[in-house]
Amino acid sequence: MSMRKIRSFKISTRQKEITRKVLRMGLDLPAAGLDGEIALARFVVELSQKLDPGTTYEFNENVLWDLGSDIASAQEMFTACVVTLGEKCTQFTDTLSPAKQLIAQTILFEFLRTAALFVADLVKEQAEKEECETLQPQFVFVPKFGLAPEPKFFREALRLDTESAHKILPELLKRVQAQKVDTSFAEGRMTPPATAVFIIPWQKKKRKGKK
16 A cells, blocks of 8 residues: 655744744844844744745555664554755755854744644544554654754654664665655765654554453
8 A cells, every 4th residue: 555645835834833932942133133023023934935845755564664673663554754844945044144043943943843743644644544543753864953952843752863864764765755855865964954754653543342
């Protein structure tokens, strides 16, 4: 049962929510040339216009992928997912002053969180159609955006250690045809950098009344 999906998509900007979150973090807006909340909100919108989100994901059941033993779901039903924000957003943030770059990278993490959750919801819908349910994602790759703190969604998720991740990423990206969304991994570098790779395990729904 193949369920590969290759698509571009739009993600919710969540302008007000992200603006409030950045303000609570106490980042130095004046040093970034952002004069208060309205300027910050406009910057969130400006950065959202640099996004080119894309995803490809592939369902697997009982087909042996060479992912090693550290992936919890490697021998079971799972969907492997690649989600990227595209190249332009990080090219833009690289041109900014350090203070503004930190704020931009913090915002990018929030955009990537939204994109990953969007794809996880699509996979959950697929699972439900097959009378299954999805379990907690296990992340193989989450980018580092300078000194920007990871959102809680990434920080508290199941994570594969860096060495194991680097070993399996080429095979995993090949399996999901990540080149369809211009994503690749070579010499320890992910392209585009604003990309997350994760596995979502499936399990059959337990029938009510059965122990």
